[in-house]
Amino acid sequence: MKFRFLFFITRNPSFSSAELKTHWDTKHVELLRSTMGENFPLTHSRHYIARPAETNGSWPAAVLVEVQEDFPYGGIVELVFPDEVAFQTFLGIYSAPRAAVGRRDVHRQREDEGSSIG
Template identity: 40%
Template sequence: MPHTILFFVSRKQGISMEEFKTQYENDLLPLLKEVAGPHFPLEHTRRYIKRTEGQGKEATPRNPDTPAQVLVGAQADFDYDAIIELKFASEAAFGQFFQFVHTPEKAARVTAVEDRFMDRSQMRGVVLGDVVATKNE
């Protein structure tokens, strides 16, 4: 049974969305693939929140000039900048990945890159339960 983890990740103050995406895609992701080696997830999906330049009517301190395009809810509900989905073959596979990448040397390398563009104090993570998809066929 697949084991799926979601992380909600925020960029550091002063980092644009483009810089955030570029550093994630070009710096962090290749490093994660390198340090995880054979334990890299089956899938590593990034979903970036769409933001527009210009002050929104419900600006937040974290995003005063780059509001999300909120359909339901408030700006404060969407102060994170990306939803990261990691999919593993099993909970045991996730455990191997976690243990492998959290050795002191590897964890320090990953943290050093993340600290350049992520606000790690805002990061949140959760394990998903059942995932059900309906397709238009």
């Protein structure tokens, strides 16, 4: 039975949805793919919160209900694995110090560009 794992993408409030999407699609996912190899999930789907226009130096979420404070994240990621054992293997590799160094490098690179995305 397939195992699904969902998590929120954190974001710097000064980033547009397009900047966040570009960073995740070109940096984070590629780093994850190269780190995980055959342990990369079957699917890695990202759904970004729409933030169409800058307002006073931030990018408010386009929401129908609730308030901006309910949307501090930039998106939701769904990872699908063949089973929970595959997820646990993935998590073990992802949590290892070597993988953490690569993630810090990606964060540091983005900070050098002016901000950070978590």
